[in-house]
Amino acid sequence: MFMNNFEYFAPKTPGEAFELVGRLGKKAKILAGGTDLVILMKDKIVSPECLIDITNIEEFEGIKYEPGKGMVIGATTKNSEVQYSEIVKEKYYALAYAAGEIGSSQVRHMGTIGGNSCNASPSGETPTPLVALGAKVIVSSAAGDREMPLEDFITGVRRIDLKEGEILTKFVLPEPAPKSASRYAYMGARDANEIDCVNMAVNIELEADNQTVKSVRLVMGSVFVRPLVSAAVPALLNGKKFSDELVEKAAEAAQGEAKPITDIRASEEYRHTIVGVLARRLLKEAFAAAQEV
Amino acid sequence: MGAWDQRENYVREGKPSYLDERRFTQVGRSVPRIDGPAKAKGEAVYTADMVLPGMVYGKIKRCKEYAHANIKKIDCSKALALPGVLAVLTGDEAPNKWGIVPASANETALAVGKVRFYGEGVAAVAAIDEETAEAACDLIEVEYEPLPALLDPFESMARAGEVNIHENAPDNILHKGDQIYGDVDKAFEKCEYILEKEFKTGRPQHGYIEPMSAVASYDTQNGLLHLWASSQVPHYLHRQMSIVLEMPMSKIRVTLPAVGGGFGGKGEAAASEFVACLLSRKIGRPVKVTFERADVFYTSKGRHPCYMKWKIGLDKDGYIQAVDFDNTMDKGAYAGWGVVVMFYTASMVHLPYKVPNARSLVRNVYTNLPTTGAMRGLGGVQPRFAMECMLDELAEMMGISPYELKMKNAIDSGYTAINNMYVPHTEYKKCLQTAVEKSGYLEKHGKLPFGKGIGLAGGYYISGTAYTLYQSYKPHTSVTLKVDTEGGVTVLCAAAEIGQGCNTVMAQMAAEALGVHYEDVHVQTGDTEIGSFDLGSFASRLTYASGYAINEAAREINFKLREMAGGLLGCRADHLEIKDRMIYSMFEPKFKIEWATVVQKYVNSVGALSAVGHFSPPRRKGIDIITGNRIQGANIGHSPTFGFSCQIHEVEVDVETGRVYVKKVTEAGDCGTAVNPMSVDGQVEGSIMFNMGACLYEDMKFDAKGKHLNPNFHDYKCPTFMEMPDMDTNIVDSYDPTAPFGVKETGEGAVQPTFPAITNAIYDAIGVRFYQVPITPEMILKALKEKKEKEAGCGCGCGA
């Protein structure tokens, strides 16, 4: 229950932060909201000698949207801010909704969107919609920035492509396509403070006829070691007129791709079933929403 | 809900108030809780908040390797060498056995020679801070010799010859009993409808928010020990402490700071309390031991999983003729309340329906899982689940509504069950009627679209017990009332306010009995030195018991004040009534004087007033003096009176994901007089949520070696605010003329119908009956799949 003693740093500028992260290396852990890290420390799963609190650095925080260009979300932006942001809700609905489904109000006001991806739990709420929306991450260090798709940044269970000296600083989301909409859903035993047994996001873009799928992205969470981007669903739907039969096929295809496990929260079989259910529901919801745009 | 004030029902025209025992002014008010403001503001002081000068911290080293093992060696030398460590403690330093039921007491403060469940305490440390104490625990080295872990009662019985959990229980059975009334086999022969089913219940825990905490201060000068603890049974705790510490009770004082819930889990002593006391005595400084949630999951004694076989028979008209009940219970590692809970399951067969022949064969079996014990609605919830589901099914067999079947069999006031339990008063039928009418049950049942369902169930619970848990003939509750010119009215009773609201209703009842206002009364509970004797907060006993004692004490004080007032007014004392802070003649309006004035005159001329009232429950079992026959039954399970309730749940089942959503609950309860209707609503809503949890979500899980898989609120899933259904709770008009102020219980009766009401509603929604809780989404999907396959048949049209 008690954390080890550690040295606490609270840099105010990106420069100071990069210097500290570079210098302290493996001895230090980056601290954002602490809603994952502090729990791991109390359970003595990690016992870092130093903590570098990056939440005082203005440059790492906030939501900026430029029409036509897209959105940049700073890594230390609170999940609650993402949840309540009108512009996120309007442009990237699945993300706002997913951020609002994290834990409880208290947890959302403490935890950050960067922490959610860096924690890299397969059941994490926001990586799934972020990947579906085509988000890229900017990983920065004293040496400069690296940019990569979020699905490449998260490499496994609690594993990310973060080199010594680097900090995740931003998410970059492309401007949503004109006739597109995104939706997110999860399944668990209850409706708050729940660790998802499956979550999923769908981002769909329609042709001008309002019927034909121009492109679709379906991403699954909690059924693989990292967010799983469906290859089969776009292959089935892209360029086709949306129909219930196609949705059935797409749902089956998603089920074929998922690689769930059995644990205390759900069996492999149940997760498999839920992938089908969520895929059917989300594809239909997102399609209906895109028709309205 | 809430705002409804039942007082209106009591003001009946044409009857003067002094002839109308139901015309209350303080009882029946929805006054805010005495303890409410401090709790809402975060100012209530719980045990864990306490800091005493010189206080140090204790921690318990737990066995995290095995669920069953002999302890070969405990080496504390490294822990003792750690700077900041003041003392260590092992089980053999306090080997006296404790337990709430003396005959089966088999627990020690810390394990002696053997651990019997995962997480059992093997040693403890006192250190200058919690961090050091925790580090010291890690330095204690324990050598174990692992034994096979028995994780299932049937395996435990089968392998008893080879693996033995307790030396004095060679069959691994704590206790078994047969309770046979009438001739069950003969009765079944005449039955038209017979149903046989097997049921199984899960392993939920109470989920109170405040983990156990204890602060003990032993004074080495005078040998006095003061223990502050988070308990619902200060008296039993006091007793156990005296046994384990080998100190007379008069040298020990138990005080309860604010307590954050109990639900039965704090209805026994806890290791935190023994360890704090033993360490404090050892080092002569106050010691605090506070549990973490995992400690609570390891040690708090939750509900017994029951493996039940049932057979119920009805005659051609639907009257119950016989009930045959066989129950195997998972006791976990130690006895605790086990014998009591076991016999309660047997006695619950007899109400709230007329059962002329009943046979209960029950046994409580040790396993290497957490000890089970008292949990809200103790002994009632499991059999009620089965009986109410089976009556639903039997009604379907007969082609009548479950409501009709239950009304037909429901008992009336003055009923004596075949096991000799006597029910002085019941409005159970009114509960059924009210809930059915308000929910539209008859219009909806069997007629809702697939996936939506409505289910009905009833239940009852005791309002206290007839016997103490150890041989004793003393009153179960004593209340001292103190009236003076400084403090006004003070109620002194060593009862336990654990959040259930007893302080508030005791103030209301005392105000009613003395003719003053609720706001005039102070209540001092939770202290064995200040308060008069009380057994504790369990068995939904306190409103009835304290009400009776309050009335008795008030009678004495009122007598004295009336005499004084009669003298002052110049009229006869027995013409005087006391109400609304006035003492007045029933017959002559001019004879009237303020209550406070009379108190002042009395104090000036005689001195301060005080009186003690007592409550001893009526007993049923005993010797008939005339015939010399011993009257059997009605021992465990008998109560001065009983509360009744009916719940109707409306559910929606997501047939694709298997999730069950309880949308609406209509409840009607007979709690006798609702002393505080707002508090009753709170108890009922809490009860429904409580067992909704164990019906759909909550279950403790273990791996193949008995290690806990979910000892935390992340994976042990209680329903949250989001799962709370719309609730319509109704208090039916009820008044038990044999009870003080006409009261009964409400804290445990309302948990009884929840499992079967939800289960019956699920059946109504999807046509599948479940005989096991919790009912998980995976179970729903599996059952739906099987149903579909069955309905599709083999394809040849044969129906197979």
Ligand SMILES: Cc1cc2nc3c(=O)[nH]c(=O)nc-3n(C[C@H](O)[C@H](O)[C@H](O)COP(=O)(O)OP(=O)(O)OC[C@H]3O[C@@H](n4cnc5c(N)ncnc54)[C@H](O)[C@@H]3O)c2cc1C
């Ligand atoms: C009660 C409770 C309920 C929860 N429920 C949910 C839920 O429903 N869904 C869900 O997805 N999560 C849930 N969480 C987890 C948690 O709240 C989120 O993952 C949150 O977004 C983490 O953010 P943080 O800022 O608190 O991260 P921190 O705990 O500060 O950090 C997490 C990890 O990421 C690293 N890190 C953080 N920021 C950066 C950065 N910018 N660059 C590099 N590394 C970084 C840290 O070093 C650490 O290893 C819950 C947590 C709690 C306590």
